[in-house]
Amino acid sequence: MRIIEDPRSYALVMVILASFLTPFVASSINVALPSLGSELGMGPFMLSWVPTVYLLAVAVLLIPMGRLADIYGRKKIFQFGIILFTVSSVFAGFSISPEMLLFFRVIQGIGGAMIFSNVSAIIFSVFxxxxxxxxxxxxxxxxYFGLFFGPTLGGFLTQYFGWRSIFYFNVPLGVLCAYATGRIGFEWREAEGEKFDLRGVFLMAISLVFVLVGFSSILSIYGFSLFVVGMFLLYFFYRYECGCDSPLFDFDLFKNRTFTWNGFTTFISYFAGYPVVFLLSLYLQYFHGLDPWMTGIILSIQAFLIALASPVAGKFSDNKSPRIIAAVGLFIIILAMVIFSFSGFLYWIILGLVFMGVGFAFFSIPNSKLVMGAVEKRFLGVASATLVTFRVLGQLIGMALIVLLVDVYLVGGSVAVGPFRALMTVSFILFILLLLVGLVLTLKAR
Known part of the structure; x- marks a missing residue:
């Protein structure tokens, strides 16, 4: 039973369960929205806030939670995040009003930020x-198994046990994860004794909320104004942090080319990769006549292959140059984008999704290793949180760009073959160009 006593075994169980839980909830709740809205009397506008408030809370609090973990202990913050996420899942399942549900989704987001900001940092501390x-x-x-099973298992749970069962499903997994965390008998707090910058947290949180909410509706005066104010506040946050003795985020990290260039490539990859599922989902249903269930199965090919290929990619990055492995992964993703931009045939789309899955696995693992390996131990929590922030911001801004392009190409909301193919072609060519920039940065960042 030696392996059971090895803290690395508990750490691996812990990060796998935590990594499954949060994306499972995020992806499964979308399937349950119609049922949830019907029971709680929520219209489309209120329903859109169910996933949005969670993502906002995560995006805004990732870096503060990473810094908090560096100072007070990564295991402690991670474990508290798991407990908070699990308890809030129970209360979200008991929700009797839209306001109650949204409140506990925010609490889930806070717990999710505590979890996400520490997964990579704990791996680098333990292994x-x-x-x-x-x-x-x-x-x-x-x-990616969380993303794969979210829509399918979430749909099954909603159909046979109601939407509340999605939240209850998290509880035993959360308890098991908290137990595995408790079995690790030591702590990491390399920045112990340093001050936690509360003013910086407030400034960064307000800035990001204004920027993200403003960018999502930037074509309106209201949205543009919020975005401009948010950018001004971000600049003020930067100036404040540069003069702070114990900053929330040390901007000197960006002087490290390996950290900065690989981090920016992470942003590019998620900016380009995340909207693909949205575009292909519409294309398969509108122009190939597939039902939502079959569309979901086809689109899940990508997540399934990432899940299968990631341990292999990780082993390769341990034995070979992570920079070269990441570059190969990006090249495979670019090939997938080329397929999507020039062919609308179903079998070619499936082939493109296979390439996307393998490519993302072979890019994201070595890329994470490069980013995390570029910083001192006392910055591991902040670096881990920053890496996830790059991903979340890439997803949010990538989708915001697609919304803008939809307004340009699909005038009046009509979905015709010609304009939609033009929308897809322009989007994928833009993604290819950005990914080529990322490929160059990956090869040059050393």
Whole structure:
């Protein structure tokens, strides 16, 4: 039973479960929205806030939670996040009003930020360099199995047990994850004794909320005004942090080319990759006549292959140059984008999704290893949180751009073959160009 006593075994169980839980909830709740809205009397506008408030809370609090973990202990913050996420899931399942549900979705987001900001940092704290890629691969497997099973298992639970069962499903997994965390008998707090910058937290939170909410409706005066104010506040946050003795985020990290260039490539990959599912979902249903269930199965190919290939990619990044492995992964993603931009045939789309799945696995694991390996131990929590922030911001801004392009190409909301193919072609060519920039940055960042 030696492996059970090894803290690395508990750490691996912990990160796999935590990595599964949060994306599972995020993806499964979308399937339950119609049922949820019918029972709680929520219209489309209020329903859109069910996933949005969670994402906003996560995006805004990732870096503060990473810094908090560096100072007070990564295991402590991670475990509290798991407990908070699990308890809020129970109360969300008991919700009797829209306001109650949205409140506990925000609490879930706070717990999610505590979890996400520490997964990579804990892996780098527990595992030696030769095993970190392997552990990151299993963490990614948990994440993408969560995304894979979210729509399918979430739909099954909603149909046969009601939407509340999605939240209750998290509880035993959360308890098991909290137990595994408690079995790790030591702590990491390399920045112990340093001050926690509350003013910086407030400034960054307000800035990001204004920027993200404003960018989502930037074509309106209201949205543009919020965006401009948010950018001004972000600049003020930067100036404040540069003069702070114990900053929330040390901007000197961006002087490290490996950290900055690979982090920006992370942003590019998620900016380009996240909207693909949205575009293909509409294309398959409107122009190939597929029903939502079959569309979901086809689109899940990508997540399923990432889940399967991630441990292999992690092992490769431990034994070979992570920079080269990440570049190969990006090249495969670019090939997928080329297929999507020039062919609308179903079998070619499936082939493109296969390429996307394998490519993302072989890019994201070594990329994470490069970013996390570029910083001192006392910044691991902040670096881990920053890496996830790059991903979340890439997803949010990538989708916001697609919304703008939809307004341009699909005038009046009509979905015709010609304009929609033009929308897809322009989007994918733009993604290809950005990914080529990311490929160059990955190869040059050393």
């Amino acid at each position: 030696p360099p030769v095993d970190r890629g392997y552990a990151l691969g299993w963490s990614a497997t948990g994440t």
